[in-house]
Amino acid sequence: MPVASRAEVRAAALSDLAADRKAVVGVVLVNGLASAAGLVGPLLLGRIIDTIQAGSGDVLGAVDRLAFGALLFTVVQTVLSWWALKLGYRYGERTAARVRERFLRRTLALPPRVADHLPAGDLIARGSNDASLVAYTLRAAVPEVLVAIVHAVFLVVAVLVLDPLLGLCGLVCLIGVGAAVRWYLRRARPAYLAVAATSAEMADAVASTAKGARTVELLGLEQRRTEVTEAAVTRARSARLDALWLRTVLFPWSEIALALPVVGVLLVGGALYGNDVVSLGTVVTAAVYLRQLIGPLDTLMLWIEQLQGAGASYARVEGVGDIPQADAQVAQRVSDERIRVDNAHYSYTGVRDVLRGIDLSVRPGERLAIVGTSGAGKSTLARLLAGLDRPHTGAVTIGGTPVADLPPDQLREHVVLITQDHHIFHDTIRDNLLIAKPSATDEEMRAALDAVGAGWLDDLAEGLDTEIGTDATLDDAGAQQLSLARVVLADPHTLILDEATSLLDPRTARQTEQSLASVLQGRTVIAIAHRLQTAHDADRIAVMEAGQLVELGTHDELVHAGRTYGKLWQTWHAESDG
Template sequence: MSRQLPIAGTAEVRAAALRDLRADRGAVVAIILVNALASAAGLVGPWLLGRIIDTIQAGTGDVLSKVDRLAFGALVFTIVQTTLTWWALKIGYRFGERTAARVRERFLKRTLALPPRVADQLPTGDLIARGSTDAAVVALTLRSAVPEVLVALVHALFLIVAVVVLDPLLGLCGLACLIGVAAAVRWYLKRARPAYLAVAASGAELADVVASTAKGARTIELLGLEDRREQATEAAISQARSARLGALWLRTVLFPWADVSLGLPVVGVLLVGGALHANGLVSIGLVVTATVYLRQLVGPLDILMLWIEQLQGAGASYARVEGLAGISDEERQPTAHIQDVDADLGDRIQVNNARYSYTDGRDVLHGIDLIVQPGERLAIVGTSGAGKSTLARLLAGLDRPHTGSVTIGSTPVADLPPGQLREHVVLITQDHHVFHDTLRDNLRIARPNATDEELHAALHAVGAEWLDDLPLGLDTELGHETILDGASAQQLSLARVVLADPHTLILDEATAQLDPRTARRTEQSLAAVLRGRTVIAIAHRLQTAHDADRIAVMEAGELVELGTHNELVSAGRVYGKLWHSWHAEADTPSD
C-alpha cells in the first residue's frame, strides 16, 4: 500500500533556503552591495529634480546653466543606476541557476538513497510531481525571485529612508498610507500556504491517477473497469480544479486591494505637502522630490506584491521537494549494528514464522517457515493471490515481515545496505526498464567496469540473439530509432543480472513476457550461467518447478507443501493436482 510522502514545515523550508543562500553567500552579498549602489544612484535623480524646480522658482543667477548641470547629473546617475541594476540582476540570475541545480541534485540524491522497500511504497505520481513540476517551480523562483526580490527590497528600503530623511513629516505620512498594503499582505499570507499546498497535492493526486491508469490499462480493459477509472480521473480533475480556483480567489482579493493601497502614499504626501507649502513650511521642490520618491516606491512594491503571491506557490513546492528529507534516518539507513553477513552460514536464507500484511489487520502471509540452502534451486508455486510474490519481496529485502524474520546468514535481509544486498540477493520481475542510452551503458548499470567481452557473454547467456541484428552493436542507441520489444527488454534485464553476479537470484515471472520456447531456452541458459548459485523462481509454468531441486507450494498465504517434484506428485495433494491438470492440458492437441 502506498504511503504518503511527508511535507516539510515552514521552519524546515526556511532552514533549507538559508542553507542554499549560505552555499553561495558571495553571490548574495554581491547582489545586495551592487543593488545598494544602484538604489543610492537612483535617489539622486529625484533629488536633483527638486533642486531644478527650486532653482527655477528662485530665478537667481545663471538659471539655465544651473538647470543644465543638474539635468546632466540626473541623466548620469540614471545611467549608473540602470547599469548597476542590470549587473545585480545578472549576478542574481547566475546565483539562481546554481542554486536551482543544487536543489534538483539534492532531491535526486535523496530519492536514490531511499532503500528499495521504502521507495517501492511511495506514490509514483506524487514522487514524479515533486521531482518535475515542484522542482521546476522552485528552480524558476530561485532563478528569478531571489535577484528581483532582493533588488526590490533594497530599492524600497532606500526610497523609504530617503523620503523620511528628506522631511520626517512627509515621510511618516507616506508610510502611514502603506498600512492598507500591509493589511492586504497579512490577510493573504494567513490563507495562501494551505491553499497552494492543496493545489500541489491535488496535482500530484491527478498525476498518480493518470499514471496508475496508464500502467494498468490492460488489466482495466480485461476486467471492464473503464467507467470506474474514468470516474476516479474526473474526481481528481475536479479536486485539482477546485484547489486552483481557491488559490485564484485569493489573488482576486489581494491585487485590487494592493493596487488601491499603493496609490494612497502619493495622494497623502501631495495633500499634506501642499498644505505645508501653503504655510511656507516646505518648498515645492521638496514636495515634488518626496512625491517622486513615493511614486518610485510603487515599482519595487509592485514587484514584491507579485512575488509574494508567486512565492506562496513556490514555498509550497519547496516544502514538497524538501519533504523527502522527512523520511526518517531509520528508514534510509540500515540499523547501525548491522555487520557483514555471517561467513559461517554463507548465503543460507532462513524464514522464521514470517507474517506480513499490506494493510493493518489482514495478513497475506501466515507464519511462513522456510530454509533455502546455498546453491539450491527452489521453485515457489501456487494459484494467483497465494502470496508467492509477497514472499519473494520479503526474501529480496523489499519488505520486512511484521512478525518473525527473514535472514541471510544471521542478518535480516531488509537491514542490509543496498550495495551489500545486491551482492547477495537480486529480485527480477516482469517489469523492466530500458534507458534512452547505448546498449553498453544500459548493461553497465549492473557492473560499470564490465568489458565488451563480458557484455557480449551476458547477452548470449540469456539467449539475446537480437544483438547480432543491431546496427552498431553495443553502441546502438536504445529508445530512439531502435526500440526493444517486451521480450528483448526482458532479456536485457536478465543480462544485467548475469553481470551483477549475485549469490541469490529471485525470479518473479522474469520470463513471463517471453514466448514459451524462448522462455524455456532463456531459463536453461540462465541455469547454466548461475550454476552453483541460489535460484528462487516464482513458477507459473510448472515445467520450471519440475526442474527445481525443491518446490514450495503456497496456498492462501501459507506454505502448505515443500519437497521435490517426485515427492509432491506422489503425495497427490495441491501440487500433484496442479501437475496432473497442467500435464493433461499440455497433452491435449490444439484445434
C-alpha cells in the same frame, strides 16, 4: 508523504543562501549601488523645478547641467541593475541545481522497502513539478526580490531624509498594503499545500491507472477507475480555485493600497507648500520617490503570491528528507548460501497478515518453483526472499544472516530479484552496467553482454560508450538483455524470477528466456511459476494458498498426493489436452 515544516524550509533556504554567500553579497551590494543611483534622478528633478521657480542667474545652463546629471545616473542605474540581475540569475541556477541534486540524493538513498511503499504519483510530482517550481523561484525570485527590497528601502529612506513629515505620511498610507499581505499570508500556505497535494493525488490516480491498464481491462474496472480519476481531478480543480480566489482579493486590494502613498503625499504636500512649509520641488521629489516605490512593491506583491506556491513546493521537496529511513546497514558475515524462512509473517497494512507461518529452506544450487492461485502470496514471499521487505515476525536469512540486514551492495552479491520491470537510464551502456559492479572492466562488461546474447553491441559504433536514447535506442529484448547483463556482473548465487517475461511479446519473450538460460546456469533459482510447465521442470515445488505454504515436494510427489498442486496439475493438463 511528509511535508517539511516552516522552520525546516527556512533552514534549507538559509543554507542554500549561505552555500553561495559571496554571490548573495554581490547581488545585494550591486543592487544597493543601482538603487542609490536611481535616487539621484528624482532629486535632480526637484532641483530643476526649484531652479526654474527661483528664476535667478543662468537658469538654462543650470537646468541643462541638472538634466544631464539625471540622465547620467539613470544610465548608471540601468547598467548596475543589469549586472545585479546577471549575478542573481547565475546564483539562482547554481542553487536550483543544488536543490535538485539534494532531492535526487535523498530519493536514491531511500531503502527499496521504503521507496516501494511510497505513492508513485506524489514522488513524481515532487521530483518534477515541485522541484521545477522551486528551481524557477530560486532562479528568478532571489535576484528580483533582492532588487525590489533594496530599492524599496532606499526609496523609503530617501523620502524620510528629504522631508520627515512627507515620509511619515507615505509610510502611514502603506498600512493598506501591509493589511492586504497579512490577510493573504494567513490563508495562502494551507491553500497552496492543498493545491500541491491534490495535484500529486491526481497524478498518482492517472499513473496507477495507466500502469495497471491491463488489470483494469481484465477485471472490468474501467468505470471505477474513471470515477476515481474524475474525483481526483475535481479535488485538484477545487483546490486551485480556492488559491485563485485568494489572488483575486489580494491584487485589486494591493493595487489600490499602492496608489494611496502618492495621493497622500500630494494632498499633504500641497497643503504644506501652500503654507510655505516645503518647496514645490520637495513635494514633487517625494511624490516621484513614492511613485517609484510602486514598482518594487508591486514586484514584491507578485512574488509574495508566487512564493506561497513555491514555499509549499519547497516544503514538499524538503519533506523527502523526513521520510523514515531504515537503520544504517553495515557489511555482515554470511557463512553459506543456504536461504531459510522460519515462521515468517508479513502484513502490508499491519491489520491482516498476507503471509502466515512460512517455513522454507532453499538448498544451494536447486531450482525451486513457487506456485499458487492469484493472491496466494507468491510475489510477497519473493520480496521477503530478496530482502526488499522484512517479516514482521520470524526470519528470512542467508547463511544465518537476516537478508534485510544486508546493505544493497552486499545483498546483490547473494540474491537478485528479476521481474518484468527493468529500467535503462539515458546514459552510456557502460554507466548502465557499472551500476551493478562499479569496478567492472570493459572486458567483463563485454563478456556479460555476450553471456545474455546481446550481439547488438558489435553494431554500435561507440560500443560501450553509446548513449542510450541519443546514439541508439534499445527495443524490449535489448533492454532486458542489458538488465540481465547487470545480473551477470553482480554474480549473485541466488536468482528470484517473478514474471520476468510476462509483459513481452512472444518473440521478445523467447529471446529473453534464451538470455535468462545463460544467466541461471550454476545458480540457485527460485521461480514464481505462473505456468505449471515451469514448475514441472523444477527440482522442488512450493505451493502457496491464502498466504500459507501448504505443500512442498517434487512434481511427482505432489501429483501423487492429489492435494492442491495435484488438482491444479490435472486441471491444467486437461485444458492443455483440450
